[in-house]
Amino acid sequence: MxxxxxxxxxxxxxxxxxxxxxxxxxxxxxxxxxxxxxxxxxxxxxxxxxxxxxxxxxxxxxxxxxxxxxxxxxxxxxxxxxxxxxxxxxxxxxxxxxxxxxxxxxxxxLSNVSTTNVNPYPQEYSGNPDTPKQVPAGHPDGSVPTKSIRLAPVDPSGPNAFSASLTTSLNLHPGLIMVFDHVLLDTDSSYNTGDGVYQVPVSGVYVFTWISTGETEDFIFLELIVNGSPRAATTSDTYMGGSWDSATGLVLVHVSAGDHVSIRSAASGRVRSVPHQTTPMFSGWRIA
Structure with a gap:
């Protein structure tokens, strides 16, 4: 141009x-x-x-x-x-x-998760299907911890088992839900390390077992609770200064999908957790 x-x-x-x-x-x-x-x-x-x-x-x-x-x-x-x-x-x-x-x-x-508040010592579970499931209180102020939502699909024919341990010593008080903070096995992602609650993934007969060691002269009373109701208990008695006493519980329980299972303290004391010496445990698995 x-x-x-x-x-x-x-x-x-x-x-x-x-x-x-x-x-x-x-x-x-x-x-x-x-x-x-x-x-x-x-x-x-x-x-x-x-x-x-x-x-x-x-x-x-x-x-x-x-x-x-x-x-x-x-x-x-x-x-x-x-x-x-x-x-x-x-x-x-x-x-x-x-x-x-x-x-x-x-x-x-979500339809199985309950938001009902209860006191640290709820009444025995009545078994009435119209009675709402109760979530055990796990904090001194009586507030109910939030249960996480499991997103992974559950295999009804799977092993449906979990095992968790407590990695540090823990001071107990009446009504405290023990939180086992380290998951060793959880086939269905059903145990919550935030509130110490195992949410049953599949209805059936389950074996639950727990072990603890007390390091004070106080009695260590622990209960296995299902929906806020005690199903079994253990006691350990450390009667001399500097000695430890351990207790193990094992129980078979029929539970339904969505039930909440946890370990609760009924008294004050201190549970000991020391690597290579003693480790509090909480485990469960479905057998039928």
Missing amino acids: GWYHINIVLLFLTCYNVEVQGTSNGQRTDTDVSGGVDDIREGTELRLLVSSLLERQERQETRLRQLERTVSGHVEDLRRKDVRIGLLERELHDLKEASNPTIGHVTKH
Whole structure:
């Protein structure tokens, strides 16, 4: 486009020079001399104007090329964003499909979770199906810890077993739910290290066992409770300073899916946990 304008200007200047040259070859008068000076002046101004126009045209073309490069860069950015959006949409679709199998199980699980508050010493479980399941209180202020929601599907034919240990010594008081903070085995992700509650994944007959060692002269009374109701208990008696006394409990219990099982203290004392010496444990597994 620039070369086209330059050729026109050169053609114009050539014709103008020919005309001036022809005039100079003829007979000159004073009028002709005066006119020639004016023509030279006009020619100089014309050249300056043409030069200015050519410079402006060049700047416009440079600006146009810059705009074309900018637009091209924006188009490429939009193309990359479209590709990224497509990948994110496919990932979201895959996540939705992966989560669909667990929706039914979560709904059933939520229907079994109770939010009923109880005192540290609830009444015996009546066995009446109309009686709501109770969650044992595990804090001195009587607040009920929140039970986590299990998202993994449960295999009814699986082993349905768990085992957890206490990694540090623990001071007890009446009504305290012992929280065994280290999970050794949990086939159904049913034991909660936040509140010490095992939520039964499948109805059946279960074996529950627990072991503890007392390190003070206080009696250590521990109970296995199901939905806030005691089912079995153990006592350890450290009768001399510096000695320890251990106790182990084992019981068979028929429980239903969604029942809450935990170990509760009925008195004050201190349970000892020392690596390679003694480790409090809480375990259970379904046998039928």
